[in-house]
Amino acid sequence: MNLALDIGNTRTKIGLFRGNELVEQAIWTDWTLGDLPAFGNRAGVDRVILSSVAEPGEELRELLSDHFFVLELTHLTPLPFENRYQTPQTLGKDRLAAVAGAQALFPGENCLVVDCGTCIKYDLLTSDAVYHGGNIAPGAVMRIRAMHHFTARLPEVDMTMPEDFTGRSTETALQNGALRGAVLEIEGFVQLFEHQYGPLKVILTGGDAGFFLPHLAIHSLISEPELTLLGLNHILQHNT
Numbered sequence: 001m002n003l004a005l006d007i008g009n010t011r012t013k014i015g016l017f018r019g020n021e022l023v024e025q026a027i028w029t030d031w032t033l034g035d036l037p038a039f040g041n042r043a044g045v046d047r048v049i050l051s052s053v054a055e056p057g058e059e060l061r062e063l064l065s066d067h068f069f070v071l072e073l074t075h076l077t078p079l080p081f082e083n084r085y086q087t088p089q090t091l092g093k094d095r096l097a098a099v100a101g102a103q104a105l106f107p108g109e110n111c112l113v114v115d116c117g118t119c120i121k122y123d124l125l126t127s128d129a130v131y132h133g134g135n136i137a138p139g140a141v142m143r144i145r146a147m148h149h150f151t152a153r154l155p156e157v158d159m160t161m162p163e164d165f166t167g168r169s170t171e172t173a174l175q176n177g178a179l180r181g182a183v184l185e186i187e188g189f190v191q192l193f194e195h196q197y198g199p200l201k202v203i204l205t206g207g208d209a210g211f212f213l214p215h216l217a218i219h220s221l222i223s224e225p226e227l228t229l230l231g232l233n234h235i236l237q238h239n240t
Helices: 035-043 058-065 093-105 140-149 170-197 209-215 227-239
Strands: 002-007 012-018 021-028 047-052 069-072 111-116 119-126 130-138 201-205 221-223
Touching: 002 035, 002 227, 012 227, 021 227, 035 058, 047 058, 047 093, 047 227, 058 069, 069 227, 093 111, 093 119, 093 130, 093 201, 093 227, 111 170, 111 209, 119 170, 130 140, 130 170, 140 170, 170 209, 201 209, 201 227, 209 221
Parallel strands: 002 047, 047 069, 111 201, 201 221
Antiparallel strands: 002 012, 012 021, 111 119, 119 130
């Protein structure tokens, strides 16, 4: 059994895998160091992959290593694809893991990961197992709040998509600009990538993926909320 740990600033996502099959997943917001090895031992875990937005503490590494084979995801970790990003040391681990997840789902195909979270991130993996990079744009909430924060009179509006693409009030004008603008941006980037690289599998993930999904007119669009966990397990499998 494999255990994938995605440790964020306020929560930790865990995925328990039997081979490539995700058999259990959870989000922990309040846990102690002893909880992870206890969970792993109960589940029969042999191998752990650890990804953290911050530098994991040495105590956590040592504690996990006392019980399991542990792989920590860094920019030096061997990957199942070639990484052509020019500044790999600055590349977010979540982006690497999401690309690996796309490869696990669609090996040998062109994939574009669209991660709709605090930022909207675009990451391209081509069919020859090469990661070329991508783009980063403000996320939906960031767009809404920025227009309120950086102006004197514009309000902060709800995250609701108007039915009419013409804003007929300040509220719907802001919503269309921020939210429908993001939809058009996503669709536009997909068209640009497809024009250069050919047909793509577009995988939507992230906390706001469910909001954007019904508004996107993209063929072969797949929503996968656990893409990062799938990718972490794929990297672990590659290394063991």
